[in-house]
Amino acid sequence: MLQSAALVVAAAALAAAQAPSYAPIRVDCPSAALIGRLGDPTRGNQTLPPDEQQYIDNRRNNVLPDLWQQYLNDNATGSTGYSASEIVGGQPNLGIAISGGGLRASLYGAGTLSALDGRNSSTAGPLLQLASYLAGLSGGSWTVTSVALNDLEPIYSLVTGANSSRTGGWQLDRDILAPSGLLGFSDNGNYYDSLEEDVRAKAAAGFPISITDLWGRALAYHFLNGTTEDNFFSTDAAHDQGTLFSSIRYTTSFQSGQMPYPILATTSRINENQQLTNDSTSVIPLENTGFEISPFTFGSFEATLAAYIPLEYLGTQLSNGQPTNRCVNYFDNAGFAMGSSASLFNAVQEGFVGATFSSLLSNLLQAVTDLDPPEGSVALVANYPNSFGNFTPDTGYSFESAGEQILQVTDGGEDGQNVPLMPLLAKARALDAIFAVDGSADTSETYANGTSLVATAQKVELHAHNYTRFPDIPHNQQEFVDQGLTTRPTFFGCNISDANMGNYSNYPIIIYHPNSAGANPGATNYSTFKLSYEDSETISFLDAANLYAKRGYPDPSTPTQPDEQWPLCLKCAVVDRARQRAGVARTDACQACLNRYCWSPEIADQLVNATQTAGNNTPASGGGGGGGASPSSGAARALALPAGGVVAAAAAVLGGFALLA
Known part of the structure; x- marks a missing residue:
């Protein structure tokens, strides 16, 4: 831990990292190149951005070895029978991914993290402390951002505000879009005025704006830390208008290497005319480039780009890597980053063309128009001045948005990948295991059914050489359901030959943790449309998700009793690749665990x-097709997505924002 003097320095640095307002500013450009290339794995040269590499090296060399040693020697979570020093020498490498799905996904992810938090007296294992990476998408991005910017505050105090320096926590009892209720005209009016004032300042500074800016400002009231119960409707309070995503760097936990490296996942569309021509209810084709936002960079490992820009210069317009004007600072607003990962408003163009939603869309567009957006602003997506204009990747592919002035960024789940696995599959990150928290609403009962994993398996094969392979999974959602894999945690990819370790044939073990009705001890399947939770609902949801993450796969003869071996089996899975690298044979205890949980x-x-x-x-509600070919054959993978999904969620949010008009 940092000493008190260092804490003061960290606090001062964090304060200095705050922007003076929501509006970005123009600054002189640095002499160094603004675009960093991530390499081409076919040439054996894929690399991490230098700042990320430095952070990960420090964490893996100076922080994680002792934590892994303690975990392996902890008999409370079971004994693997391995020598801890041998396994730690193999450097286990873990990631956690939290899906989208609105506040439901935020709470499901938060409750799961509480079950993986070694600071709690009861835990499935301290995976939160052990993880190298923590990725979030859409509603999951709200959890990840809140956890990171609030310095890894324990989950219950973070969410509820109890025993916390924050007053009110996430304040989910206040609706994100109508926090004073539908009839609270005065307070809601002050709220909307504050949102609009901030976004208008960005437009006045010459930056494109959209509904995502309003949405991101609304999210900041809940998931950052500048809004309290007392100042919620105050027009004088800052409400984190200047909090930057890059401010994560200055938290105590990040500076000391105690924090998993946080990543938010998004995707992009080329322009307003891009539409899918098949029957899928996803909005963005898998071929489009997915982007990630981290404390240091904005970019993509995908072969269509394989490049990044430093986060402090995000928003700078570039042509072939050269500035077309002055550079930009403060574009990486934390609320805007969360809003970008959850920017699903363009779905309305795909799903709603009838009269039912025409008035809502009209009101929405008018609300944005009234803020005087600069020419070229695109109303229904997050607008990023294109830093990758006229850019040519090193991979032999082309970047589909290279000719656009505005990079149109959308909800990371719009291509069907609602669990943010792609960033964690980059070869340079070399993860051994990924704990995949799936709080998606794939079925009519608002539970997950494997849709996201099916989509990611197909995505990996599009540009396979930039990523580790995806393990074999069932062909489609119906097979997930038929095999009972939607009702319990399952490990995919357990077995790999020693000869394939360390090359493209390697892949991480995916620990799939779907939200389901199967053994769920409480209600965790609220609608994505639900934009507020009573305090009692929030607590019961956290409790249920926490218990579910600690119960594993109960014996069918005693379905209400948790699997006592689950903490051990989880431990066996997250260290299995390190065990293999160290040349250590599986113990009988771990083999029995993997026999039980591996698919x-x-x-x-x-x-x-x-x-x-x-x-x-x-x-499987809305599950649908899929070929009978091998799961490893890309053309055979079916991408049958649930009816409604992101399109219906967009309608719900649009309906709320109609109140702005």
Whole structure:
């Protein structure tokens, strides 16, 4: 831990990292190049951005070895039978990914993290402390940003405000769009005036704006730390208008290397005319470049770009890497970053063309128009001046938005990948295991059914050489349901030959943790449209998600009792690749665990029979097709997405923003 003097320095640095307002500013450009290239793995030269590499090296060399040693020697979570020093020498490398799905996903992710927090007396294992990376998307991005900018504050105090220096926590009892209720005209009016004033300042400074700016400012009231119960409707309070995503660097936990490296996932569309031509209810094709926002960079490892810009210069217009005007600072507003990862408003163009939503869309567009957006602003997506204009990647691919002035950034789940696995699959990050928290609303009951994993498996194969392989999974959502894999945690990719360690044939173990009705001890399937939670609902949701993450796969004969071996089995999975690198044979205890939790194509029929016998063979809502070819054949993978999904969520949010008009 840092000493008190260092804490003062960190606090001062954090204060200095705050922008004076929501509006970015123009500054002189540095002499150094503004675009960093991430290399081409086919030439063996994919690298991390230097600042990320430095952070990860410090964390993995100076922080994590002792934590892994303690974890492996902790008998409370079970004994693997391995020598801790041998496993730690193999450098385990873990990531956690939290899905989108509005406040439901935020709370499901938060409750799960509380179960993975070693500071709690009861835990499935201190994976939050052990993880090298923590990725979030849409509603999951709200959790990740809040956790990171609030210095890894314990989850319950972060969310509820109890026993916290913050007053009110996330304040989910106040609706994100109508915090004083539909009839609270005066207070709501002050709220909207504050949002509009901030966004108008950005427009007046000459930067493109959209509905995402208003949305991001609204999210900041809840997930950052400048809004309290007392000042919520105050027009004098700053409400974190100048808090930057890069401010994460100055938190105590980040400066001391105690924090998993946080990443927000987004995707992009080329322009307003880009539309899917198939029957999928996703909005963005998988071929589009997905972007990530980290404390140091904005960019993508995908072969269509393989480049980044330093976060402090995000918003700078570049042509082939050269500034076309002065450079930009303070574009990386933390609320705008969260809003970008959850910017699903363009879905209205795909899903709603009838009279039902025409008045809502009209009101929305008028609200943005009244803020005097600069020419070229695109109303329904996050607007980023294109730093990758006329850019040519080193990979032999072309960047699809190279010819656009505005980089149109959208909700990271609009291509079907609602769990942000792609950033964690980059070869340079070399993760061994990823704990995938899936709070998606894939079914009519608002539970997950494997849709996101199916989409990611297909995405990896589009530009496979930039990523580690994705492990074998069932062909489609219906198979996930038929095999009972939507009702319990499952490990995918357990077994890999020693000969394939360290090359493209390697892949991480995916620890899939879907939100489901199966063994759930409480309500965690609220609608994505629900934009407020009573305090009692918030606590019960956190409790249920926490318990679910600690119960594992109960024995069918005692379905209400947690699996006592779950903490051990989780431990066996997260260290298995390090064990293999160290040349250590699996112990009987870990082999028994992996036999219980690991999936492979060879046991698919056995799982179907067991699920049918248990009476859990219910149809996958909206699940749909998929070929019968091998899961590793890209053309055979089906991308059948649930009806409604992101399009319906967009309608709900649009309806709320109609109040602005």
